[in-house]
Amino acid sequence: MPIFYFDLRDSDAISVDEVGMRLPGLAPAMDVAMRVLNSFAIQAEGDPQKSYLLEMIIEVRDEKGNVSEVTRRRATRH
Numbered sequence: 001m002p003i004f005y006f007d008l009r010d011s012d013a014i015s016v017d018e019v020g021m022r023l024p025g026l027a028p029a030m031d032v033a034m035r036v037l038n039s040f041a042i043q044a045e046g047d048p049q050k051s052y053l054l055e056m057i058i059e060v061r062d063e064k065g066n067v068s069e070v071t072r073r074r075a076t077r078h
Helices: 026-044 048-055
Strands: 003-009 057-062 067-071
Touching: 003 026, 026 048, 026 057, 026 067
Parallel strands: none
Antiparallel strands: 003 057, 057 067
16 A cells, blocks of 8 residues: 655645555545544634634645645635
8 A cells, every 4th residue: 555645734834744644545545634624623613723723734745756735725704
């Protein structure tokens, strides 16, 4: 199974995953990244000090260096 790396990025910094996770393919890796972003959103609900978690981006890298991006944008009302 290939190894996928999950780099966390926000407007100020990037945290590079140097360990990675063995998964059967890109689709499961993207699912993991989306679950993490959803977890961040739950943590940020009702806590203005954690609002930065709503702007996180996860870059999913494979062993060859190919990158896919998973984002979760905050909904806005008009």
